[in-house]
Amino acid sequence: MANKDRNKRSARKARAEERARVEAAQLASAPASDKKTAKSERKDEKRDAKAEKKAADKKKADKKPGVFRRLANYLGDVRSEMRRVVWPSKEELKSYSLAIIVMLIVFGVIIWFVDSGIVAALVGFTSLRG
Numbered sequence: 001m002a003n004k005d006r007n008k009r010s011a012r013k014a015r016a017e018e019r020a021r022v023e024a025a026q027l028a029s030a031p032a033s034d035k036k037t038a039k040s041e042r043k044d045e046k047r048d049a050k051a052e053k054k055a056a057d058k059k060k061a062d063k064k065p066g067v068f069r070r071l072a073n074y075l076g077d078v079r080s081e082m083r084r085v086v087w088p089s090k091e092e093l094k095s096y097s098l099a100i101i102v103m104l105i106v107f108g109v110i111i112w113f114v115d116s117g118i119v120a121a122l123v124g125f126t127s128l129r130g
Contacts, residue, residue, distance in 0.1 A: 016051065023044060
């Protein structure tokens, strides 16, 4: 985990703790008989419980799985990707192979001509024969 993310999370946690401390101080100083306060306290407790559960789930999610689990996940991903592949038919494979062989020959001849031209230019320029 990046240091920046860790700092953000610790800052959020510190702010949440500060809010909880301030709310606890306000509840201690306010009369508890007020119905609205009781409802808001229950909402706050539910919210705090959800936040704690979320934090616990996040800790579990942050934990890195073992080597064998990662290998199993990787192989499962490979298997699912191989199922999505659209394989060419025999006719398509033959035509693609023929096109590649033809292009190799064409580019080979072009490179041979360019190389011969460069050699001829160097021989003509330096009057040396190699």
